[in-house]
Amino acid sequence: MIIRHWMDSPIFTYGRLREWRxxxxxxxxxxxxxxxxVCNEINTYGRAVVIPGVTTEPATYAGEVVCMGVASGQGLLHLGDKKTTLRAGTTFFIPAGLRHRFQNTGDAELEFIFSRRSPGPSDSRAFACHHWSEDRHKNSWGSPMQGHWNHVPRGPGAGVLIADIPPRKFSHPHNHPPTIDEIWYVNKGLGWHWMRREYHVQSPGYALWLDPSELHSLMNPGDENLEFIYCASADNWTRAQAQKKPEKQPSTPPGLVTALEQKFSALAAAYRHTGLSVFGIDQNIEEVEKIIEALKKA
Ligand SMILES: [Fe+2]
Incomplete structure (x- = not known):
């Protein structure tokens, strides 16, 4: 896994739009x-901002589809004469070649998380826009939340998904075909991202790219809601390819979820009890386990 904060990323300016790649x-x-x-299929993934009172210049991406989620703020998306309301929690999909511009109608930054990539056969669809509050029981593709998404109480999304993990819960450990991109961005709250025997703290502003073939899970060790923005390239042609070869996808080992839940609960309890810096968890796993043993005897 590779984790990076948007502030550590290069900034580009397109007229009145700023983006961090x-x-x-x-x-x-x-x-x-x-x-x-790092990406296999996504050309550019990042954060974009429009400041208050500003409307951006028209933009067109001839050879790329754009998936965006509104992390904060409010505004309008102009598509010709049509205006679409944007607010925190809105996700939208812009097909290749569609001219668009953004208007910030609020008094704070209008902030997006976005990805751009080449269109695949399944990307011939038209513009789509959703807010997570519209239907809390459907996923990005209009299907009921199930499998490793059954922890997600929000939906649907359009190319990206804005969802949350309640306190002391975590997403179901799972993995994917090796060639897709999967990127998790923490928007609010504090997360621990787990992959095999690695834990990485993920606080707001950090994006995490996964090696999708490794089992992974985003956990919420705190008492506050954890809001994340999920982006994958799985809408692209590799989804169809992957569905043709399900036998090559590794599966979750039996008992892993139960074992992980026990381990995580112990770690979270140790963290809350001792106040040990969450940043030290990766390097001090043995120390934490000693603390847990001491807690059991206390
Ligand atoms: Fe995943």
Missing amino acids: IFTRRRGDTPNAETGE
Whole structure:
């Protein structure tokens, strides 16, 4: 997994729109954590901002589809004469070649998390826009929440998904075909991202790109809601490819969820009891386990 804060990413300005490119498409076969060139399919993933009172210049991406989620603020999306209301929690999909502009109608920044990538066969669909409060029982593709998304009480999304993990809950550990991109961005709250035996703290502003073939889960160890913005390239042609070869996808080992829940509960209890810095969990796992043993005897 590769984690990067938007403030550590290069900034680009397009007229009145500013964007921070957190991750871009990789060069060669391996991801580069230093440069953020990690993605298999996504060309650009990042954070974009329009300041209050501003309307951006018209933009058109001829060869790319755009998926965006509103992390904060309010505004309008102009598509020709049509205006679509944007507010925190809105996600939308802009097909390739569709001219658009953004207007910030609020008194704070209008903030987006976005991805741009080449269109695939399943991307011939039209513009789509949803807010997570519209139907809390459907996923991005209009299906009932199930499987490893059954922890998500929000929906639907349009290319990206804005959802949450309640206090002391975590997403179901799972993995994917190796060539897709999956990026989790924490918008509010504090998360721990787990992959195999690794834990990484993920606080607001951090985006995390996963090696999708590894089992992974985002956990909420705190007492506040954890809001995340999920982005994957699985709408692209690799989804169809993956569905043709389900036998090659590794599955979750039996008992892993129960074992992980027990381990996580113990870690979270130790953290809350001792106040040990969550940043030290990765490096001090043995120390934490000793603390847990001491707590059991106390
Ligand atoms: Fe995943």
